[in-house]
Amino acid sequence: MARKSSGICSVHEGLDLCVRHYDYVNLWHGMCAVAPFVGWPIKNGCLRPTRWVLFHWGELRHRMGSWLQNLMQANFREVPVEELKNGDGPYCFEKAVVMRHNLGSMGKEKRLQVFDLLRCKARGFCSINPVGREREVNEKWEPIIRLTLLMRRGSRSFKNATAVIDIFARECARVEGCLLKVAQSEDLSFCDQVRVMSHRCIASWSSANKYALHG
Numbered sequence: 001m002a003r004k005s006s007g008i009c010s011v012h013e014g015l016d017l018c019v020r021h022y023d024y025v026n027l028w029h030g031m032c033a034v035a036p037f038v039g040w041p042i043k044n045g046c047l048r049p050t051r052w053v054l055f056h057w058g059e060l061r062h063r064m065g066s067w068l069q070n071l072m073q074a075n076f077r078e079v080p081v082e083e084l085k086n087g088d089g090p091y092c093f094e095k096a097v098v099m100r101h102n103l104g105s106m107g108k109e110k111r112l113q114v115f116d117l118l119r120c121k122a123r124g125f126c127s128i129n130p131v132g133r134e135r136e137v138n139e140k141w142e143p144i145i146r147l148t149l150l151m152r153r154g155s156r157s158f159k160n161a162t163a164v165i166d167i168f169a170r171e172c173a174r175v176e177g178c179l180l181k182v183a184q185s186e187d188l189s190f191c192d193q194v195r196v197m198s199h200r201c202i203a204s205w206s207s208a209n210k211y212a213l214h215g
Contacts, residue, residue: 017097048076150183153184
């Protein structure tokens with residue numbers, strides 16, 4: 001909620017998370033920017049933000065990409081992205097968190113803590129409970145190894161997808177209990193992707209950035 005204060009500025013009540021680093025449609029750039037904000041509440045009483053305020057090179061951004069938005073909703077619940085519709089005048093924030101650094105400046109232990117938290121939140125958001133899953137075995141009582149090859153379209157796709165699939169299929173066939181599944185990541189919903197990553201033993205894809213939540 002924003003309200004006018006004596007005509008001087010528009011006051012934002014609550015806690016604003018002010019992000020100023022990257023593009024938020026590209027999943028990995030956006031993840032690099034918001035990761036410190038996921039870690040910040042852990043040591044600050046688990047405070048819930050009121051809104052996001054997103055900037056990229058000084059310009060206001062009005063949305064996140066759908067994957068990143070779903071992930072942040074899983075973690076914080078519904079938090080709107082502010083559009084600053086009250087004109088060009090000054091804005092005052094009751095409380096605001098502004099980070100000078102992004103994911104690259106976080107220590108290894110903190111990064112692992114953040115991604116562990118996001119994995120749990122994403123699974124809860126998608127009603128996925130891995131607890132109690134028995135170890136899978138085949139008819140020979142050998143452990144089943146589920147290998148998923150996630151394909152992508154566009155500039156970061158495999159140059160020769162058929163050849164890559166053939167290689168993975170050949171190598172999987174050499175390992176007892178290995179089961180290969182090929183999936184097109186763009187055709188999967190957010191929760192479908194979380195489900196695939198939660199139920200796989202091994203996953204492979206053309207770019208490692210997108211699936212940092214695997215584990």
